[in-house]
Amino acid sequence: MAHAESAGPAPAILQEVKPAVLPRATLVENNRSFAWITEKICSIIEGKTPTWWWVCFIVACFVASFTVAGITYLVAVGVGVWGHANPVNWAWDIVNFVFWIGIGHAGTLISAILCLLRQRWRTSINRAAEAMTIFAVVCAAIFPVFHVGRVWYAWYLFPIPNSNVIWQNFRSPLEWDVFAVSTYGTVSVLFWYVGLIPDLAVLRDRFFAAGNKLRSFLYGLFALGWRGSNRHWSNYEMAYLILAGVSTPLVLSVHTIVSFDFAVSLLPGWHTTIFPPYFVAGAIFSGFGMVLTLMLPLRAIYKLEDLITQYHIDCMCKITLATGTIVGYAYAMEFFIAWYGANPYEGFAFINRAFGHYAWAYWIMIACNVITPQFFWFKKVRENTAFVWILSIFVNVGMWFERFVIIVTSLARDFLPSSWGYYSPSIVEIFTFFGTFGVFSVLFLLFIRFLPIMPMAELKAVTPQADVHAGHDHH
Numbered sequence: 188m189a190h191a192e193s194a195g196p197a198p199a200i201l202q203e204v205k206p207a208v209l210p211r212a213t214l215v216e217n218n219r220s221f222a223w224i225t226e227k228i229c230s231i232i233e234g235k236t237p238t239w240w241w242v243c244f245i246v247a248c249f250v251a252s253f254t255v256a257g258i259t260y261l262v263a264v265g266v267g268v269w270g271h272a273n274p275v276n277w278a279w280d281i282v283n284f285v286f287w288i289g290i291g292h293a294g295t296l297i298s299a300i301l302c303l304l305r306q307r308w309r310t311s312i313n314r315a316a317e318a319m320t321i322f323a324v325v326c327a328a329i330f331p332v333f334h335v336g337r338v339w340y341a342w343y344l345f346p347i348p349n350s351n352v353i354w355q356n357f358r359s360p361l362e363w364d365v366f367a368v369s370t371y372g373t374v375s376v377l378f379w380y381v382g383l384i385p386d387l388a389v390l391r392d393r394f395f396a397a398g399n400k401l402r403s404f405l406y407g408l409f410a411l412g413w414r415g416s417n418r419h420w421s422n423y424e425m426a427y428l429i430l431a432g433v434s435t436p437l438v439l440s441v442h443t444i445v446s447f448d449f450a451v452s453l454l455p456g457w458h459t460t461i462f463p464p465y466f467v468a469g470a471i472f473s474g475f476g477m478v479l480t481l482m483l484p485l486r487a488i489y490k491l492e493d494l495i496t497q498y499h500i501d502c503m504c505k506i507t508l509a510t511g512t513i514v515g516y517a518y519a520m521e522f523f524i525a526w527y528g529a530n531p532y533e534g535f536a537f538i539n540r541a542f543g544h545y546a547w548a549y550w551i552m553i554a555c556n557v558i559t560p561q562f563f564w565f566k567k568v569r570e571n572t573a574f575v576w577i578l579s580i581f582v583n584v585g586m587w588f589e590r591f592v593i594i595v596t597s598l599a600r601d602f603l604p605s606s607w608g609y610y611s612p613s614i615v616e617i618f619t620f621f622g623t624f625g626v627f628s629v630l631f632l633l634f635i636r637f638l639p640i641m642p643m644a645e646l647k648a649v650t651p652q653a654d655v656h657a658g659h660d661h662h
Contacts, residue, residue, distance in 0.1 A: 213651075214498070215494060215649060216492070219493055224646050228641055229390060229639070229643075246628075251622055251625030254626055258333055261333055262333070265336065277594050279591075280330040281448075283590075283620050283623065286473070286587045286590050287324070288324070289470035290323040290583075291324045291371075292474040293320070294379075296474065297312060297478070298378060300435050311494045311495045313382070314641050320474075321375050321630075325630065368441065370441075371441045374430065374434050381427055382642055385415065386642060389639075390410075438467075443466065446466035455532040455536035456537065456596065459524065468513040469556075472510035476586070477583055479507070483579070494646060500572065504569045507560050508563040511557065511560030511561075512561075515557035518553065522537050548595075552588040555585020555588065559581045598610075
């Protein structure tokens with residue numbers, strides 16, 4: 188725009204209308220200096236471990252032990268300790284797998300897609316969101332591996348022909364899942380790690396100056412000899428851009444393939460073509476819900492209001508609203524297609540979903556996923572951080588119930604009425620699932636204690652003093 192305007196006078200219509208030039212939102216408030224940003228983020232790691240961190244860490248370890256105990260018991264006794272029974276052969280384990288994979292989508296979306304779209308507001312939240320992605324994938328991977336039953340055969344999922352040359356069924360979407368999730372996890376770790384390198388070098392130098400040789404050595408080891416030279420930055424930015432490009436189709440493909448677990452079957456309630464876009468929108472929806480759930484307390488505890496501004500919260504709320512509305516549209520469209528397709532089995536599946544034995548779960552899902560995000564239309568709601576945080580938790584609850592409704596209601600009433608049943612989870616399933624929140628929390632707490640929770644270099648790049656035109660009149 189600057190070049191176009193400087194080339195000659197504005198068109199007559201623009202001179203007449205005089206359109207307002209909207210000011211860009213400030214991404215780092217109070218005109219903070221580069222040194223302040225470095226000090227603020229490094230002090231979280233360099234300072235004494237706060238008491239609240241130890242309390243949360245001990246509680247998280249205790250909760251994580253539920254998963255360890257549940258899985259140990261499962262391997263010792265057999266997969267029957269979960270509430271599986273005909274016809275519901277997929278139960279909480281697959282519900283939880285899809286839930287955690289969904290949570291892991293916002294991180295790569297914020298980093299990769301928003302990076303490619305030049306959305307500068309991502310800088311304050313992308314590091315924590317990427318970490319959240321990796322930890323969510325770890326939690327997700329637990330369930331399908333142990334769902335195999337004889338867990339020592341899980342390696343058969345990978346295309347390694349054994350002595351009998353038994354190959355996997357590559358036409359099965361469950362096999363596609365293995366490739367999609369493992370690729371997504373690998374690329375997410377690489378993307379996260381590449382972004383960390385310049386910040387690890389800053390910590391290496393600061394610990395060296397402070398005389399802490401051990402921590403300086405450890406951070407230096409992972410900083411890969413970073414010196415901040417022009418060549419280093421050039422290679423870094425190219426690697427980051429390539430990884431962003433690779434990650435973008437992965438964000439869309441992973442949950443599409445997870446949706447194929449259901450969509451390629453012939454089961455009424457699953458056999459729908461709307462599943463891939465609907466699952467992707469739902470994953471982004473739940474992922475942003477979890478980013479808000481994690482970042483708002485961090486913002487308050489570490490007093491990061493200058494770095495995670497009201498504008499950041501606004502943007503996240505608006506994406507949650509948009510994806511939540513898409514999900515609501517998908518719910519309505521499922522009913523329309525069931526009616527329009529005139530398939531009595533399909534029609535029954537959806538009527539049963541809304542008014543059958545599991546109606547309570549369906550209406551919790553509708554309340555949390557369709558009604559909750561509509562509050563974000565109102566600016567007063569978006570500016571009330573406590574209210575936003577509560578709504579973000581409702582989003583996560585609703586998305587778990589969505590997966591529960593899709594899987595359990597479709598299976599509990601199959602083609603054969605004599606086999607109909609009512610599934611309820613066993614205590615082992617309940618403990619194993621809630622324990623994964625402990626696993627996730629342990630990993631996230633370790634992350635905020637030992638690694639910079641925001642990319643310092645990227646934050647500095649969006650401050651006013653980083654702008655070469657600062658102080659000049661440019662539009």
